[in-house]
Amino acid sequence: MKRLLSFFICFGILLFWSSCRDDFEFSPSKGNLKFAKDTVYLDTVFTNIGSSTYNLKVYNRSNDDIVIPTIQLENGVNSFYRMNVDGGTGLVGAQEGKFFEDVELLANDSLFIFIETTIDIETLSNSDTQFLYTDKILFDSGSNQQDVDLVTLVKDAVFIYPNRDATTGIVETLSFDVDGDGNDDETTLQGRFLEDNELTFTNEKPYVIYGYAGVDNGKTLTMEAGARVHFHADSGIIVTDGGTLNINGELSTDLDALENEVILESDRLEPLFEDVPGQWGTIWLFNGSENNTITYTTIKNATIGILSEGNQDATNDKLTITNSQIYNSSSFGLLGRATSISAENVVINNSGQSSFAGTLGGKYNFTHCTIANYWNNSFRQFPALLLNDFVLDENGTAIVNDLDEANFTNCIVYGNDNPEFLLENEGDVFNYKFTNCLLRFSNSNLENTGNYMFDDTNFYTGNSFNDDPNFEDPFENLMRIGEDSGANGIALSLNPTGSDLLNSARNSTEPDCGAYESVVFED
Known part of the structure; x- marks a missing residue:
């Protein structure tokens, strides 16, 4: 009874005290x-x-x-x-x-x-x-x-997107000849082929692409200087059999604005997404596409910057890329499969796997290119540069195709791993050569064995190994080289000597390796 009385007394005091408080009066x-x-x-x-x-x-x-x-x-x-x-x-x-x-x-x-x-x-x-x-x-x-x-x-922007069925909600997918039998095949790629009046991208408005914009047989997609192309997630461009892509950027005077370059990136414009890899799909040069050219172009934040397949025996290279940059690809920067690529003054950096991979053989010629990989978002399985002549089928059996040629002249192949190039072959035709390049390779188990006989002049001539390239800031994709670079003055003098990616004349007698001639960095 006393306990019950005490409870009511305490409750009464608490109730009275609460009623007197003004703490919760606003x-x-x-x-x-x-x-x-x-x-x-x-x-x-x-x-x-x-x-x-x-x-x-x-x-x-x-x-x-x-x-x-x-x-x-x-x-x-x-x-x-x-x-x-x-x-x-x-x-x-x-x-x-x-x-x-x-x-x-x-x-x-x-x-x-x-x-x-x-x-x-x-x-x-x-x-x-x-x-x-x-x-x-x-x-x-x-x-x-x-x-x-x-x-x-x-x-304002030009929007390119596939149609959606108003009744079922199903989004249009691309159909084209995937297996080369002459008949169109249905794919799961959401997208549509570009109409004739959409085949020229100007610099008047940016372009925003949802799904894959297809370039059909006999058609050419042209991107004019200064064009800006933005891709939604899982989107890109696919150039199918008989189609052509010509990206015609020009030299810019403002290194920040890149006013005359063509820039391909995500549709996320916030600064937070400025350098996030893997925001969109790829530029896919499908088997049978032809005479593709890319110049003064920046491709960034894709899954694969460019995927080029097939046509290694074409009269003209399937892809000619010059004076361009590929950054922040979550998988590969430039991936070739049994294809033919010619590249000059090209910089590729920060890729989740390899910055350049020439796989299943092919034909590749790179001159004054910087193939680097300073990826630090996760573990990567492959080096900056990968060459092989095979692919494994579902049973683990190697399907082999000749590597007709893979020539790297006056290039830098470097990164934050070691070694930064890997050469793997299963067949007998595996032709490669590194000439006057700066290479990162230090592996006592591989050196002077197999494809790494660095004294064999049939494969290696005039190269320098493991000297610091002195990049401006490779983690921020600033890939110019400084006056203390190991690439300075070791390149082979070509005729004509030409200019670097910034249109600076190359030294006529002692040019530098890579896409840039060296500069003195400002403090």
Whole structure:
């Protein structure tokens, strides 16, 4: 009985004490909120494509619990922005995500506002290809009103995407002759073939591709200088039998803007995704495509930068690539399979496997190229450069094809692993030669054995091994070489001597290896 009486006494005291507290009474805010930033930049978005989610932290630095009477967008229901305040979406209906009432904020506490946008540029401007869209978040009103600016750059674009069946929701897939029997085969690749009026990419607007854009038999896709091409996840370009790709970039004067280069990258424009590998598929030069040329082009953040298959016996090389860069490929930078590739002044770096792999034989000629791999996102299985003449079938049996030639002249083959080139053959025709290259190879178990007889002038002439190439910053894809580079002055003088990737004249008597002539780095 005494215990029960004590309980009721304590309960009564607690109830009385609680009723006297004013800790949970909220007073109206007085315009003294603090903000983590005074402007929220939502970076660049394409018209009608949703942005990433950005956040704004709002602080109550006072010792009072407050209530913010209203949080709203200045443009109201017509704003292209939408908000979420600490998990709430605000009023229902048209004002959802636009208007919030009586938002409580404890003393010395904070809340998050999450902001997104999807903007239709045609409602803003009928002529501009890009537009700066702004709004404000308004906190309270009258003399207590505070605000934070919202700013987004919106770009108009040409969108290329497969059709979707309105009834079934099934997305169109590509059909073409996969096995070479003369009949079209259905594939699982979402995409469609480009129409004739879509076969020239200009620099007027960026292009955004969903799925695979196909180049059909007898058609040529031309990309003009300054074109910008963006790919959604699992997207790319496929050039099928009888098709051709010509990417015609030109020398740029601004090394940051690369205004005249053609740039192929992801459709994620936020800085956070600027150097993220594997955001899209590949440029696929399928068996039978022909006379493909790429110059002054940057390809970045793909799964495979370029995949070239077949046609090693073609009169003209299947792919000629010059003055170009391939970076941040989650698998291979440039992958050849029984194909023919000619490359000059090309830089390939940061690949999840090999930066260049010539597999199942083929014909390859690389001159003044930098084939490097400073991948540090995960373990990689292969070196920067891989050559072989076989592929294993499902039973583990090697299918062999001749490596007719693989010539590397005045190249740098280097990286953050060792060795950085691997030569594997199962057949008898395996022709390769390294001439006046800077190579990274230090392996006592392999040196002077098999394909690594470095004194055999049939395969190795004038090369230098394991000297620091003195790259500017290879982890950031800055691949110029400095005055202390081991590649300086060791290249074979060619006729004509030509220019490097930046159009700097090469030394006529002692040129440097790789795609760049050496420079003095600025502090």
